[in-house]
Amino acid sequence: MTERESEGAGSSEQTVSRRWLFGASGVAAIAGLAAGAGATASQRSEPGGQDHWPRSAEMLIGPDRAAAPRVSGLHLQFGADAAREAVVSWHTVGAVTDPKVRYGTATDGFGTVVRARTRTYRDAKSGTEVQAHHARLTGLTPGTDYVYAAGHDGAPPELGTLRTAPAGRAAFRFTSFGDQGTPTLGKLDNGKFVNDNLGSPFAGDVTAGIERLAPLFNLVNGDLCYANLATDRVRSWDDWWANNSRSARYRPWMPAAGNHENELGNGPIGYAAYQTYFTVPENRGDDLTRGLWYSFTVGGMRLIALANDDICHQDAGNTYVRGYSGGAQKRWLEGELAAARADRDIDWVVVFMHQTAISSADKFNGADRGIREEWLPLFDKYQVDLVLCGHEHHYERSHPVRGVLGTDTLTPKPADTRTDRIDTSRGTVHLVIGGGGTSVPSNALFFPGEQCRVITEVGNADSATGKKSPTYVVEQAPWSAFKDADHPYGFCAFDVDPGRPGGETTIKATYYALVGPTSELKAIDTFTLARPRSDR
Numbered sequence: 001m002t003e004r005e006s007e008g009a010g011s012s013e014q015t016v017s018r019r020w021l022f023g024a025s026g027v028a029a030i031a032g033l034a035a036g037a038g039a040t041a042s043q044r045s046e047p048g049g050q051d052h053w054p055r056s057a058e059m060l061i062g063p064d065r066a067a068a069p070r071v072s073g074l075h076l077q078f079g080a081d082a083a084r085e086a087v088v089s090w091h092t093v094g095a096v097t098d099p100k101v102r103y104g105t106a107t108d109g110f111g112t113v114v115r116a117r118t119r120t121y122r123d124a125k126s127g128t129e130v131q132a133h134h135a136r137l138t139g140l141t142p143g144t145d146y147v148y149a150a151g152h153d154g155a156p157p158e159l160g161t162l163r164t165a166p167a168g169r170a171a172f173r174f175t176s177f178g179d180q181g182t183p184t185l186g187k188l189d190n191g192k193f194v195n196d197n198l199g200s201p202f203a204g205d206v207t208a209g210i211e212r213l214a215p216l217f218n219l220v221n222g223d224l225c226y227a228n229l230a231t232d233r234v235r236s237w238d239d240w241w242a243n244n245s246r247s248a249r250y251r252p253w254m255p256a257a258g259n260h261e262n263e264l265g266n267g268p269i270g271y272a273a274y275q276t277y278f279t280v281p282e283n284r285g286d287d288l289t290r291g292l293w294y295s296f297t298v299g300g301m302r303l304i305a306l307a308n309d310d311i312c313h314q315d316a317g318n319t320y321v322r323g324y325s326g327g328a329q330k331r332w333l334e335g336e337l338a339a340a341r342a343d344r345d346i347d348w349v350v351v352f353m354h355q356t357a358i359s360s361a362d363k364f365n366g367a368d369r370g371i372r373e374e375w376l377p378l379f380d381k382y383q384v385d386l387v388l389c390g391h392e393h394h395y396e397r398s399h400p401v402r403g404v405l406g407t408d409t410l411t412p413k414p415a416d417t418r419t420d421r422i423d424t425s426r427g428t429v430h431l432v433i434g435g436g437g438t439s440v441p442s443n444a445l446f447f448p449g450e451q452c453r454v455i456t457e458v459g460n461a462d463s464a465t466g467k468k469s470p471t472y473v474v475e476q477a478p479w480s481a482f483k484d485a486d487h488p489y490g491f492c493a494f495d496v497d498p499g500r501p502g503g504e505t506t507i508k509a510t511y512y513a514l515v516g517p518t519s520e521l522k523a524i525d526t527f528t529l530a531r532p533r534s535d536r
Contacts, residue, residue: 002120068154069094073241073277075248078217080281082165082298083142086252087279088116088150091132091241093234096152101135103148103162110149119279121272124265128234134279142167160249165216168345169300169498169505169533175210177491178221178258178354178390180436182239187231195439197226197236202489203437204243205519209512211247212521213493216298218251221390221433222258222308222354227273228318233263237273254280256305257292258354258390262317269321280305283332285325293329295336300498300505300533301348302340306333308355311374314365314455315468316355322370330374337382344534347505348496349384356389357412358398358430359452360483361445365391366453366472372410385424385529386507388492390434394443395490395511397482397525400427409454409475419481425531430479433492433511441488452477482525487513490524499533506530 069092079085088101099118102110116133123130135150143166151157166172181199189196210218225240227233244253255278262270268288281294292307309317310325340346357371379387380402400422401412415427422429435441447453452475458468484490490513499505511525 068152069096070155071151071158072238074150074158074160074245075241076160076162076250076252077254077278077280078165078252078296078298079136079138080294080296082217082252082296083167084138084140084164086137086140086162086164088114088135088137088148088160088162089132089277089279090150090158091130091238091277092152093128093130095131096133097154099133099135099150099152101137101148101150102157103137103146106145106147110147116150119276121266121276123234123273124263125233130234130237130273130276132276136279137162140164143170158249163216163251165298169347171495171497172299173213173215173493173495174217174219174298175213175215175491175493176219176221176352176388176431177206177433177436178256179223179393179434179438180206180220180240181223181226181438182236183243183437184239186235186239197230198438198440199226200437200439202514202519205514206436206489206491207244207247209491209514209519209521211250215251215493218247218253219303219352219388220253220255220436221352221388222256223260223390223434223438224255224258224274226260226438228260228263228270233266233273237277241277254296254303254305254352256353257307257309259309259312259314259316262309262319262321264318269324270317270319285328285332289325289328293332297346299496300346301350301496302336302343302346304333304336304340304349304351306351306353306375308353308368308371312355312368312370313458314355314368314370314470315458316365320468330378333375334378334382337378337384341382347498347531347534348386348507349382350386350388351379351384352388354389355391356430356432357387358396358477358479359392359432360396360447360450360477360480361392361394361442362447362451362453364393364442364445364453366455369409369454369456372404372412376404376410376412379428383425384428385531387428387430389430389432390436392432393434393438393441394432394446394488395435395484395492395513395525396432396480397511397527398430398479399481400424400429401479402427405478407475409452409456409473411452411475411477412479414479417481419527421528421530423531424529429529431492433490435487435489435513436491437489443485443488446483446485447477450477450480451475452480484511484513484524487515487522487524489514489519501533502536503533504530505533
């Protein structure tokens with residue numbers, strides 16, 4: 001994986017004349033964006049400069065224009081301070097010249113230019129090189145709507161909108177799910193096209209559902225497109241972006257790395273593709289671990305993304321990489337949690353990751369003792385409010401838990417059993433939200449009663465699978481509060497209410513299942529999290 005600064009001004013910003021703004025067709029496009037609709041629009045030349053971006057698609061007819069790769073997979077990420085920082089990203093297969101983003105407010109127009117940095121990886125399976133272009137926007141105004149156009153020489157730009165997070169405590173909505181795949185058919189098998197990366201049509205329906213609720217941002221809890229299973233890994237990533245750019249160009253999709261982001265040969269530990277497509281906040285790590293864990297702040301909430309393969313026992317990626325950080329991720333995590341809890345402007349601490357410490361599904365992945373060993377004591381010590389996971393392909397919720405019962409599996413101990421309103425200062429609530437679209441749901445595999453299957457260690461590689469043989473132990477699961485056996489697909493929405501100074505703050509959480517032939521949203525589980533504000 002390599003990174004270079006694009007030719008020209010690097011990531012610096014400059015102001016350009018209003019004469020460069022869109023013509024009549026572009027103005028109409030901006031109006032459409034304000035209503036939530038995307039468009040591709042032509043643009044005028046920069047003053048005194050070359051006509052880098054064409055006014056219309058017809059200008060691509062010439063051979064000098066037709067060779068330029070199109071803008072693909074346009075998407076957003078927040079920076080560490082989501083009120084003032086964001087990244088606009090897209091990718092191409094093939095080199096481009098002068099990738100950049102023009103942005104501004106809808107009233108002021110596209111008056112600022114940011115050059116993009118280009119990061120590349122070469123897929124070890126196909127030999128295809130992918131270039132991802134990332135333009136970092138800084139100095140933004142909190143709680144403000146922006147319009148932007150991303151592109152490079154010789155191709156029509158793609159447009160999107162961005163709303164920055166509020167500064168300080170405020171109300172906002174975010175959503176979350178994991179284990180999506182793609183809704184596309186990417187492999188020809190005996191003359192028929194099939195989906196070879198565990199996707200389904202519901203992978204598209206979940207994206208549409210997210211857009212119906214229009215959150216400020218969305219969390220993707222790992223196993224994004226299952227490219228490591230696909231015949232054509234680059235095509236699977238491209239299909240995933242094609243599906244999700246219709247949402248991710250308007251609101252940041254913030255990822256956590258799952259075991260299926262571990263692709264054989266793509267970097268020293270398999271995450272080069274994932275690390276190339278996303279630019280997330282820095283984690284002060286080295287190039288090996290760049291972007292695998294990070295944190296960002298929205299309002300009065302600190303959100304922390306973790307990479308479980310570093311500490312999980314299960315051998316579930318293309319290669320077994322447990323322990324690759326040498327404890328660096330755990331040390332970083334404790335520092336982040338301590339800082340968040342010491343910050344009187346932060347009320348909520350939310351962790352999102354892929355593998356899970358809880359699961360009531362039999363004959364599936366199960367819970368992983370590695371998470372319970374390494375991270376749950378930190379979650380207890382620093383009063384993490386909410387942990388969002390995937391990995392198990394169903395929806396399940398725990399009671400608030402704090403400490404463990406006296407078992408070899410380190411069974412989380414319920415702090416309370418009330419299910420409608422939960423005081424997270426007493427314990428952490430864990431959610432499994434793994435019904436993002438995968439064709440292998442696990443909602444029909446729940447144990448009867450309250451039980452959990454926990455992987456406690458691994459042995460030598462199994463000759464049949466090539467994977468390290470797991471040891472599973474079944475425990476009683478008094479921590480289990482709710483599980484949805486009836487609906488395989490859905491996502492969660494969270495509405496944050498900051499409350500009043502010196503009082504209480506709440507989050508209303510709703511799990512929406514996709515139901516019926518058109519995947520309408522049905523609220524299946526609704527509950528409220530509450531805790532005292534940290535400024536009391």
